[in-house]
Amino acid sequence: MSSERSELPAPTSQPGTRRSPFGSIAFRLNAWYAATLLVSLTILGALALYTIRRAVVRSNEVVVHERLERHSEVLGRVGLPKFEEAVESATALEGEHDPVRVEDAAGHTLYQHGVVEDAALRVSTTVSSDLKLEIASAANPWRRLGPPVMSAVLLVLIGCLLTGITGGVILTRRALRPVGALASTARAVIQSGDLSRRVEVRGGGELDQLASLVNRMLEKNQALVRSMREALDNVAHDLRTPLTRLRGIAEVALRADDSRQTTEALADCIEESDRALIMLRTLMDISEAEAGIMKLNVGTVELRAVARETVGLYEQVADEAGVALSLMPGADVSALADATRIRQALANLVDNAVKYTPRGGRVEIDVARQEREAQILVRDTGRGIPADALPRIWDRLFRVDPSRAEKGLGLGLSLVKAIALAHHGRVAVESAPGRGSSFLLALPWEGPAAR
């Protein structure tokens, strides 16, 4: 179907993925940061200038008022002529003196030093009933102080802006470095298909957490791909034997001149290809389960009912073999599982047990509920398994006695184990050679979803 074809890897070099320097997160972050810094520093500078200016003006007013008070006190004490003298001598001494004017009650100027009318700040007070003193501040102090203060503030602001922007650039660089590493690793994986590459993780920040998560994902992918590849290799290897046999039979049939022989050979071919097919299916099942990708159709499964069905399936076989096959009485046990897979696993266990139990023996199935497990136990009174073979019986294509002409693929127990693992369950075996074996299939009863 076409849906499968669309899963081809997409071409990796797309022009849109090339990064423009102005579109990068780092650039935009820095631009925004610099703009914000500029605006806030400008506001800060204006505020500082305004405050300084106000303070200067206010302090000048205070100084002028104080001086007015002092002058008025002196004027009141010593009288106008002496006052005039004092002002003049002070002017001579200091080179300058703020403008002063003294007027009488009618408003006629009695004495004047400098020009009071032009000054920016004028204050006056009544010294006595007929004398009024007015003094002014000669210069606006801000005119003198303003320029150096402004240039100082500007210098500080530019310094702050430069430091801020430089710091911002360095910080974003550092903060975004994991993203760059992530992107370059991802690009390398996509381009080379090399799943062994990893992102370098430096610290424990959010981006580093992301990087280590990506690493874990890559690890999981790598493991999956590896197990799939191994499974494929195994399948290819295991299928060679039946296919070789098939080819051999066909070749012999071609040379046979007797039509009976040909018919026999053709029947052999069909049987052999069926065997290969079953083998392929079983191997695929095992591989899928081992790779953790076996699809399970999970529902509530009544294990006792499954056991009863299996007894029904093998009734005749056991009867022919002279083996008593029975299900031990007990309570119902249900588990969350794939019913078909469990039937398949149990059928394999019972199949083995009946096959390896001599005439007159017994095979018993027991279903029980342990603490967190639903268990199926298959006990036989068969010949048992030698201790040195015991750990290997779950391996695919392993046979206790390879020379025996028992029918079967040597995959039964591997499949049982694979099905158990797919359900997050387990298998176990105990055996006493000569007395019998007992196989356990245990499923977590809350189902395969709960790890």
Add this chain to the structure above:
Amino acid sequence: MRLLLVEDDQKIGAFVEKGLRQEGHAVDWVRDGDESVAVWQATAYDAAIVDIMLPGLGGLDVIRAVRRKRIATPIIILSARDAVADRVEGLESGADDYLTKPFSFAELVARVNALTRRATAAGAGETRLSYGGVTLDLLTRQVTRDGASLSLQAKELALLEYLLRNPERVLSKTMILQRLWDYSFDPQTNVVDVLVCRLRNKIDRDFPDKLIQTLRGVGYVLRKK
């Protein structure tokens, strides 16, 4: 019966067509999805066999298109995919049965027969089945051969009934397994072989004419020599 075969693979198509002709059916073989819809609309078929992987319109799309036109022909899907999800998707598209490649031809024939029989709904209401001197009374579950009474176990009876209902038709092991035990996978030991052997011991051993015949690699058939 007139059958439509939609299959793009030359070898599979040829062998299915030839086999079905030998079974006495008229077969129209179409190799292309788009063409098949047109052919299907022009002719009334008793059943259709549709491969899923087709050039042009896919098999499932063909089935959907035909069902939308209210054509009720029984359909069997042939597919190389064996997942439950594929099976469900196939049946949901409007097909009646699903067969995985590689398949046994006997099984395909049996399924075609089953579908067309189901479609014509015949053969109901019988109380006695008999063939070649073997008689099974469905009410009393009594079995006789040439008048002599035989004693059969439940599963043996079920197998005999299945054979008697399909005389001279090949039944594969898979079909028997499914019908008698409702098992869809192959257990390792051939459970079916054992049961057939037991039934044969009761039905055929003491009689000169052997009725239950083995077609090696294919299945079993109830047939007079």
